[in-house]
Amino acid sequence: MYRAPVEEIAFTLKHVAGLKPALDAGTFGDLGEDLVDAILAEAGRFATEEIAPLYKIGDEQGAVLSGAAVTTPPGWKALYRRWIDGGWNALSAPEEFGGQALPTMLGVAALEMWNSAAMAFGIGPTLTMGAVEALDKHASPALKAKYLEKLVSGEWMGTMNLTEPQAGSDLNALRARAEPAGDGTYRIFGQKIFITYGEHDFTDNIIHLVLARLPDAPAGTRGLSLFLAPKFLVGDDGALGARNDVFCSGLEHKLGIHASPTCTMIYGDGFEGTVPGAIGWLIGEENKGLACMFTMMNNARLAVGMQGVAVAETATQKALAYANDRRQGKAASYDGDGMAPIVHHPDVQRNLLTMKALTQIARAISYSCAHAIDNARISSGDEATHWQERANLLTPLAKAFATDVGVEVASLGLQVHGGMGFIEETGAAALYRDARIAPIYEGTNGIQAIDLVARKLPLGGGEHVRGYIAELKAVASQVRTSNLQGFGRTADGLDKALDNVCEATRFLQGLLADGRSDEALAGATPYLRLISLAAGGAYLARGALADQSRIALCRFFAENLLGEAGALKERVIGGAESLATASKALISAGTS
Amino acid sequence: MYRAPVEEIAFTLKHVAGLKPALDAGTFGDLGEDLVDAILAEAGRFATEEIAPLYKIGDEQGAVLSGAAVTTPPGWKALYRRWIDGGWNALSAPEEFGGQALPTMLGVAALEMWNSAAMAFGIGPTLTMGAVEALDKHASPALKAKYLEKLVSGEWMGTMNLTEPQAGSDLNALRARAEPAGDGTYRIFGQKIFITYGEHDFTDNIIHLVLARLPDAPAGTRGLSLFLAPKFLVGDDGALGARNDVFCSGLEHKLGIHASPTCTMIYGDGFEGTVPGAIGWLIGEENKGLACMFTMMNNARLAVGMQGVAVAETATQKALAYANDRRQGKAASYDGDGMAPIVHHPDVQRNLLTMKALTQIARAISYSCAHAIDNARISSGDEATHWQERANLLTPLAKAFATDVGVEVASLGLQVHGGMGFIEETGAAALYRDARIAPIYEGTNGIQAIDLVARKLPLGGGEHVRGYIAELKAVASQVRTSNLQGFGRTADGLDKALDNVCEATRFLQGLLADGRSDEALAGATPYLRLISLAAGGAYLARGALADQSRIALCRFFAENLLGEAGALKERVIGGAESLATASKALISAGTS
CATH class of the missing domain: 2.40.110.20 (Butyryl-CoA Dehydrogenase, subunit A; domain 2)
Structure with a gap:
């Protein structure tokens, strides 16, 4: 069963996504690390102890329609009541209407935990928060007065x-x-x-x-x-x-x-x-x-991205626990009695490390997007523009990459369970089922990729994304100058991946400038994964520089998973023509 | 709903996997192309008209246990009766006990169709055939006399x-x-x-x-x-x-x-x-x-591989039909009235072409494995050894790669359906659910990869796999010398991928020779995918050389999907150390 990874979440917020420097600089007024830690711990407790135990009955019984009335699964209504009584709905809502106006970063971290414990629960309040934002920004004072307080609570x-x-x-x-x-x-x-x-x-x-x-x-x-x-x-x-x-x-x-x-x-x-x-x-x-609706949709996209992170986290925990418990066969690294726990088999390790790395990357990207949203809100002028552009750039990454990761990791997690994974009672299959909607709703991931290429690459005259890549490159340099042995070929891998991102970005920006948008869109999905993997690698490295116990996983990622970047770049740059040619055969007579 | 792709199956059997030359050479006695075509057509009719319509009730109602008795879904018992009355169970069974002793290639092609129509139906007779083989090879005459005829029928x-x-x-x-x-x-x-x-x-x-x-x-x-x-x-x-x-x-x-x-x-x-x-x-x-059990298991592995091919085929048909029907938005390539069928959007095209290419590749590998099994049975001496080694080499590819493809393609197919894909009535979700068991049973895909590296790479003193790669390289040369424009950079892509396979193979064989098997096993899964993709590319090219209408898809594969080979090779060669280092943190205290 899910246990909220409060320390991991706090670390990523503070040392990877930028919360610590922001707190130290007083960006969020008197909000300090102690309060952040306390909120995360309490959210973790609620998710672990209150929500997660109701996951199974929710999945098994589901919501039921009778006449025009819907009944939620046993215990869920009371759960929701306890959840709002804890003030969780109001976490990042405006103070004017009773909200706590805490940073989006905290809201998103809490959202991850609700969704990890039960995605079907976490999704509901996300919609409420979207409505709050849309009303707060666009509604008349009379509508606000009548509805906002009760939606915030x-x-x-x-x-x-x-x-x-x-x-x-x-x-x-x-x-x-x-x-x-x-x-x-x-x-x-x-x-x-x-x-x-x-x-x-x-x-x-x-x-x-x-x-x-x-x-x-x-x-x-x-x-x-x-x-x-x-x-x-x-x-x-x-x-x-x-x-x-x-x-x-x-x-x-x-x-x-x-x-x-x-x-x-x-x-x-x-x-x-x-x-x-x-x-x-x-x-x-x-x-x-x-x-007005876009106000809701942008933040809803980040919220759906959190569902990807959330399911990936739960699937990873579950698979890791199973792999330490289940014993089969012998393993060179195991010298205990009897059969080895399967976590000792290299193939199982590869699956588990892949799951861990992808989950951390998806989390880092999503939290960084929340960080940008926070900064955009509290800054002004050029700085506000910069952070708004950053939020806009990272939103499709958070939504699409993280939800693809959710599916990928849930599938790997099921695989780690072997035959038991296919049995519903084990719970791995349910995550594989839940995860599958997130790449679809709030704009399919294909549409996110189109949004990234067609609307986000041109931000700031094309300069914004280049600045972002330069920031990521600086992390690679820090790894190199750190001279820490454990990083292996991490710096080289990051540089290579980021060079691929540069090249692909330039290429797509060129196509857009030439009005060849169909060719650009053919490469949109590979490009989204390319920039996400490279950014993710840099975020893992940033974390590893802050805490050396994280170096090994960062290196695993750089030396095992980041190599995909080269192939993705080739697809972006060289894939469009053959895609267009081969696609002619897909179109049925009569629809062309 | 599924329509058996009889022409595609016949083409792959004959012109990609080697059936046509074998028939022309009289390898299978008086079995001729006409009879092959007739059998495939009739199997296709049965799968399409008799099995596929019972898929949905099978999924929805499932098998039910009462006391110790199991009832299959409504209509399924009668379906099974019609199926054996058609003689389908006896297709490749020994003549001595009433079988038709047709080539495994035909048996496997028919098996694909049963599984495409309903995997839960196709799996049952697979077990029966395994029992027939084990009894035929190992049982006493008395047991054979009592059981084989009724198992064959x-x-x-x-x-x-x-x-x-x-x-x-x-x-x-x-x-x-x-x-x-x-x-x-x-x-x-x-x-x-x-x-x-x-x-x-x-x-x-x-x-x-x-x-x-x-x-x-x-x-x-x-x-x-x-x-x-x-x-x-x-x-x-x-x-x-x-x-x-x-x-x-x-x-x-x-x-x-x-x-x-x-x-x-x-x-x-x-x-x-x-x-x-x-x-x-x-x-x-x-x-x-x-x-004795291994007799059953080896062929069962190929049979499970066919389930991967089968689900991928059905998912592709379903997504392609939906994409031609569903209309959303505008597309540059669509000049008709109203919204464009989504098949006109490059991102949807990318998904569909990926599905088609992966399905064809998985099919070609699996049929080639069946071809090797047939040749091993009917030849003798060195030739028999050669073909048995080929069957042994290709079995883990057919099982693991094809079933991974089944999951991947079913997931892409669901995605093409957008929100409708997540609704059970649409049927795309059921394929995503069914597909997920195939990478697990009959030896998980991780175990297949270990089998490939540890037991199949050493075949023939390491020469067999090198011979196989050389055959694939010859196809790349044929593409190059064909001078057909439509191939684009196919020959280059194939050469590069096959060079990567060579290098990775040499590397793993070296590790095994040095007794460093744990390092070799760390790269087993990426190696299996690497050699499968490269082989698949060559099979697509072989098909395209025989029928130029297939060139465009081959080129799409070479220029969009085959690039992954480079990253896979890097993982095989350079991934083991970081995997081992990072894995230490996976192991819980007390289990190490």
Whole structure:
């Protein structure tokens, strides 16, 4: 069972992702290391002792729909109550509405722990926090006053309603419509699918944020507006009133995260005697819904990245424990009695070290992204621009690389368990199932790679990414000048990988400048993995420079896993033409 | 839904794996291309029309245990009956007992189709065929006379009972025991787990092959004997008699292949009033059970490799169909109305081409292994030795590489479906679940890699593998001298990859010669993937030389996927030391 790796998390925050220098510099006011440690320890305790024990029943029983009501698995509602009573929902929410306004870095670290303990639990509050951010930034004072405090405390939860059957990755195709009622409110009609925690029994009210089109709105995403539609209308005194016409009509039968209800939501069908048309309030300006929604989406992407880190961590712990317990065969390095624990077999070691290294890298990238978000918020001028660009650059890495790592590590973890891994009771298979959604939702990883190449490489006139690579190169130099023997060929490996990143970056920036974006996009996915691996190697090295007990794993990564960078660069630079040529045969007659 | 790719299979058999030259040379007597095509077409029809439609109910309802009886999903028993009535069980079985004695190549091609249509169906007869082979090679004439004909026809099914809770990969630790009854029979006692189709309702009798220890047998695998224990005793007239004391006490709750009953079998507990002790007959000599079992295991490994190919094929078909149907966004290459089918997006194309190329490669390696098995059987002297070594070399590649490909391709296929992929009804998730067992059973892929390095590289004094690489190099030369433009940098890529294989092979052979086997084993898994990718590239090229419409995919593979070879070679050659150093931290106090 999962035990929150509080020390590892604290180390990565402080010594790899930049929290220690920030605390020392007073960046976060009087927030000090002691308080950080105390918060992490308590979050770790909650995740380990309260959430993790409810994982299995959540997976086995799942959320259940009866009529339009969803019941969460036994014990989950009480768990959620204990969780908000602990103040965890408010951790990085604005103080004005009762939040603790702690750094995103801390919020993200805690989020990792909730998701490690049970991803189906961790996902719910993520949506609430997205709603808080969107309302805080874009809503009218009246809406804020009515909803934010209860969303910050967690007394109500929020949702994010984008997807429709014909519109997943492409929001241009959204059809849900909103009609002005003449009294400042709107009536919303349409169907939304894949709505996470769209309906449940955790809270008395659920606050839906919905994208819809006003009459005469322009086609495409420029005609989308964002609305707030609560499950129950809320009086000026905060009391719950009539049931709004938004109902759950179905739950998806999913591969994993069974306890998280994935709902089809019907707006405006006059269900259960309601007046047809879900009553909604505009958030922000008309036809500017997408910008408001992006506030939610960017941070949701980092949050999904944390799910990748989280599942990878749990899978690694589980496999490591099993490998130390299970005995099979003989091993040269084992001189005890009887069969050797399988952790002594080189092939098992390779799997476990790969899992550890990838998990640490995904964590370091994600925390560094949170660090940039924090810095962007508290700085101004050029500095704020710099950190916002950094956050923007790292978000697709955190989302896509970390969630790919989640799948990869969960699969390796299952493999370490041998035949037992395929048996559901062991628990390794459930992680393999849960992990698989994260590369898909909040923008598929393919779309993250396109975002990285098409929108993030050009940041700062192309200079931002070059500056980032230069920072990573400086770490390689530090390794070299450290003269520490244990690093082996780490510095060479890092330099080579970063040279590959430079070359691939220049190449893609050149294609974009020439308007050859299809060729650039053909290399987007390999490029995302390339820069992530190289950055990850540098982060491992930074950690190893701060704590020499970490050198061995860093070296393993550099000498065993970082070599992939060369092949990835070749794909970016030389893969597009053959991809385009071979793809002709993929297209069926009639669809071309 | 799956449609058997009969043409693709026939092409690979004939023009890549060597069937056409063999048929032309009369290697298989009067077997001609027409009959081969007819058999493949009819197998394809059966898989597509009869098996595939029952996949979903098999996955959803699974096999069910009640008392000690297992019921297969609705329709499956009748399906099995139609399948044996078609003669499919007897396809490559010995003629003496009613088999058709067709080449293993054909048997393996048909096996791919059964498994593509429903892996949980395809796995059952694989065990029966293993039992047929073991009995045919090692059993007494009396046992053969009593059991073989009905196992060949499929009227009875066979099983393979090795694993016990404490003994999975390490058969030394087996404890099941067999006591001589004094009348030439034995009484077997013990528990076996993970027994595929150990109990079911397909057939009236089930013939278990069981490894157990005689009293006073030496410890370890040299003390294992193989026994035949039928579910019902069989009279000399072939009539079924008393129930034998071997019972199913539990079914595993598995991640995938739900319709395949995975049984815990209890021998000798006197269940249901039977006389305690399962009555068994010795197969082969006392204490030579492992050698007999290996007859089953080697071919079972190729059969499991086919499951990897099979799932990859189905996943690819499914993703390709979805990508041509689902529309999202705009694409430069699409000038039709409305949103573009997602197959027009370069990132989706990259996934689909990767899936196609990996599937074709895994198929080519596996069929080539079958080709070697066929040639070994029908030739003699040095030639037989050569082909047996080739079969031995390719078996771990077929098993491990193809099943890794199965998981990789099923995961990519799920990704192509976006959010729909995570919904069970879509069917992509089920393939991702099914695929995951194949890298584990019949010897984990880690063990296959160890087998490859420790036992297969030394074949023929180390010459055999070098000869194989030389054959692959000749294909690269043919590509170069063909001067066909469409190949792009294929020849260069192949040469480079094969040079990497050469270097890695020499390096590992050197370590083995120096007795540094732990260092060699650290690189075993990367080496297996390295040689598989390089061989696969050569097989794709061989196919492309025979049919130029295949050049584009071959080039895509060479220019996009084959580059991984360089990194794999580096891992083999330079990865062991850092792996050993970093692994120290994996071992818990108390287990070292």
